[in-house]
Amino acid sequence: MGFAGRAEEENVSLQFILTVTLNxxxxxxxxxxxxxxxxxxxxxxxxxxxxxxSLYMVGAYVGFAVYDPLYASDVWASHAWLIGIAAGIxxxxxxxxxxxxxxxxWMQGQELRQALVTIGLSIIIxxxxxxxxxxxxFRFFTPELLFGPTELPVIGRYxxxxxxxxxxxxxxxxxxxxxxNKTKLGIVVRAxxxxxxxxxxxxxxxxxxxATVFALGAGLAGLGGVIxxxxxxxxxxxxxxxxxxxxVVVIVGGMGSIGGTALGALLIGLAEQWGQVLFPTYSVILTxxxxxxxxxxxxxGLLGRKPT
Amino acid sequence: xxMMTSRQWxxxxxxxxxxxxxxxxxxxxxxxxxFGRAMVYGxxxxxxxxxxxxxxxxxxxxxxxxxVAGYAVAMMAPTAIPLGPxxxxxxxxIPLALLAATVAGAIVGMIAVNTRExxxxxxxxxxxxGLSLFAQSNITWFRGYEGIRNIIGPEVMGLPFRTxxxxxxxALGVAVSMFLLxxxxxRTPFGLVLQAIRDSDRRAAAIGxxxxxxxxxxxALAGFIAGWGGVLITFYNIGITPSxxxxxxxxxxxxxxxxxxLGHPLGAFIGAxxxxxxxxxxxxxxxxxxxxxxxxLVFLAIVLLSPDGVWGLGKRLSTAxxxxxxxxxxxxxxx
Numbered sequence: 001m002g003f004a005g006r007a008e009e010e011n012v013s014l015q016f017i018l019t020v021t022l023n024x025x026x027x028x029x030x031x032x033x034x035x036x037x038x039x040x041x042x043x044x045x046x047x048x049x050x051x052x053x054s055l056y057m058v059g060a061y062v063g064f065a066v067y068d069p070l071y072a073s074d075v076w077a078s079h080a081w082l083i084g085i086a087a088g089i090x091x092x093x094x095x096x097x098x099x100x101x102x103x104x105x106w107m108q109g110q111e112l113r114q115a116l117v118t119i120g121l122s123i124i125i126x127x128x129x130x131x132x133x134x135x136x137x138f139r140f141f142t143p144e145l146l147f148g149p150t151e152l153p154v155i156g157r158y159x160x161x162x163x164x165x166x167x168x169x170x171x172x173x174x175x176x177x178x179x180x181n182k183t184k185l186g187i188v189v190r191a192x193x194x195x196x197x198x199x200x201x202x203x204x205x206x207x208x209x210x211a212t213v214f215a216l217g218a219g220l221a222g223l224g225g226v227i228x229x230x231x232x233x234x235x236x237x238x239x240x241x242x243x244x245x246x247x248v249v250v251i252v253g254g255m256g257s258i259g260g261t262a263l264g265a266l267l268i269g270l271a272e273q274w275g276q277v278l279f280p281t282y283s284v285i286l287t288x289x290x291x292x293x294x295x296x297x298x299x300x301g302l303l304g305r306k307p308t
Numbered sequence: 309x310x311m312m313t314s315r316q317w318x319x320x321x322x323x324x325x326x327x328x329x330x331x332x333x334x335x336x337x338x339x340x341x342x343f344g345r346a347m348v349y350g351x352x353x354x355x356x357x358x359x360x361x362x363x364x365x366x367x368x369x370x371x372x373x374x375x376v377a378g379y380a381v382a383m384m385a386p387t388a389i390p391l392g393p394x395x396x397x398x399x400x401x402i403p404l405a406l407l408a409a410t411v412a413g414a415i416v417g418m419i420a421v422n423t424r425e426x427x428x429x430x431x432x433x434x435x436x437x438g439l440s441l442f443a444q445s446n447i448t449w450f451r452g453y454e455g456i457r458n459i460i461g462p463e464v465m466g467l468p469f470r471t472x473x474x475x476x477x478x479a480l481g482v483a484v485s486m487f488l489l490x491x492x493x494x495r496t497p498f499g500l501v502l503q504a505i506r507d508s509d510r511r512a513a514a515i516g517x518x519x520x521x522x523x524x525x526x527x528a529l530a531g532f533i534a535g536w537g538g539v540l541i542t543f544y545n546i547g548i549t550p551s552x553x554x555x556x557x558x559x560x561x562x563x564x565x566x567x568x569x570l571g572h573p574l575g576a577f578i579g580a581x582x583x584x585x586x587x588x589x590x591x592x593x594x595x596x597x598x599x600x601x602x603x604x605l606v607f608l609a610i611v612l613l614s615p616d617g618v619w620g621l622g623k624r625l626s627t628a629x630x631x632x633x634x635x636x637x638x639x640x641x642x643x
Contacts, residue, residue, distance in 0.1 A: 112429065
């Protein structure tokens with residue numbers, strides 16, 4: 001009896017450890033999706049997009065505005081979520097495209113000024129979203145295929161949607177890697193990271209590439225918005241949280257590196273979940289201890305390149 | 309020594325005299341809620357302008373550092389609701405709060421010491437939002453969302469701090485002292501080295517100056533200045549909450565400094581005044597709910613059209629018209 005009891009106890013604690021770790025992993029997946037867009041934009045254009053959290057909100061709000069009536073209708077209900085995602089990505093990408101083409105493109109190189117412009121935009125976007133959609137929290141219903149819990153070994157019942165987040169993040173990561181390493185656009189983007197002027201001199205339409213990359217990065221924020229608003233209820237103020245997390249993740253991981261972003265997201269996601277378990281009201285501090293430590297030892301971030 | 313020509317001293321004196329005599333003309337609302345408020349927030353913006361113009365650091369952690377002072381004075385205030393375990397008289401709590409802000413400024417400086425420009429902007433923003441989130445989740449010391457209330461400030465000459473005249477003159481005294489402190493410091497050997505480092509840190513290091521230490525010291529000094537602002541803002545708001553040091557509060561101070569102009573310490577106060585006037589009267593223009601859109605558009609317009617703010621705009625206008633800078637009638641002074 002005693003032995004059985006102890007074995008069960010160990011099982012419980014192992015289950016607990018794995019559950020918290022898996023929670024951290026799923027959170028890290030969401031952070032990665034959002035922060036990879038931030039990192040992508042920064043990598044090519046050296047633009048710190050302070051409106052990245054606002055683009056996340058644009059994705060969630062517009063996605064929901066499209067999703068909600070569809071979900072209520074009989075015909076479209078089963079596809080509502082996917083259409084919502086598409087709408088969220090598209091809306092965020094369009095806003096991002098506008099930002100780059102209308103405002104940021106012609107002050108290329110003035111990094112601080114660009115950051116200030118995006119701060120101004122983030123204020124306006126957040127306020128306009130509040131005006132258009134109101135401040136009530138909302139949430140996407142998980143699509144039927146991804147609804148409910150599933151049985152995992154040791155951990156037991158776990159929401160399928162959270163596992164889907166991990167799969168999606170891996171897919172985004174692989175997709176970005178393929179895009180950057182195996183396509184013509186990727187070659188151009190990587191060349192642009194190294195030397196924009198030379199790239200332009202080679203006859204590449206750099207502003208067009210920049211606009212494409214900005215739209216892509218913004219679209220990833222929009223995707224994150226819909227996914228995030230499906231996992232947890234969406235409320236105002238998340239723009240600050242996701243801007244903060246994007247900043248911390250890329251600072252820790254290294255600017256402009258997809259692998260670094262993944263590593264940073266993993267560290268921060270796990271630290272946040274474990275921090276909440278171990279010392280509940282001080283967990284935010286842990287995130288910043290990690291950030292300060294990384295900055296002290298690796299000022300470029302864990303996988304960031306040294307500036308040339 | 310603060311280096312000014314006699315004409316500039318005269319202008320400064322005239323400006324101070326005008327500000328001193330404002331209570332004769334203006335109703336209390338304008339004294340406290342417009343000029344008083346603009347001056348206490350202007351002090352925080354001043355600390356940002358000091359770092360940005362003389363050190364080359366656009367730090368977004370200044371609101372957070374002011375918040376450290378605000379929270380410190382609130383935790384130690386004898387009138388606080390809920391009363392903290394550290395309660396002590398204001399004459400002890402205020403210097404300790406300023407010390408806390410100075411230390412916090414130095415810590416921010418240490419964390420950010422090897423970074424410049426946008427990296428610095430990102431790191432200081434992360435620190436700022438981080439403290440606000442921490443204050444929100446921590447009940448033991450920061451009292452979570454509720455914050456700490458009833459921080460009414462000490463009595464000055466037997467009068468409550470919140471008496472309009474008392475608040476106005478204390479705010480004016482602090483604002484002018486901090487303004488003159490900045491003008492003084494930038495002419496000291498320390499301030500000159502700081503500007504040399506801003507222009508070329510390698511050369512300054514090659515001459516033999518310890519670049520990192522100068523940078524950290526400038527953050528500590530900016531922390532001290534912001535701390536004064538933080539203490540007075542807490543008295544002005546009769547308390548402190550996490551949102552008063554959050555992302556939007558941080559951005560508000562940045563907006564003030566940029567609108568006014570990062571190129572001169574006076575810009576901070578001009579910007580704070582513009583921001584305050586707009587915040588107060590926006591409701592009669594577009595409805596108070598959409599204040600953020602209005603201020604965002606104004607900020608955007610300034611960044612796009614005149615990156616050196618109203619101060620720079622005024623300077624360029626006056627050069628074009630062949631006149632001396634005349635930016636704001638009641639605060640006319642220049643370096």
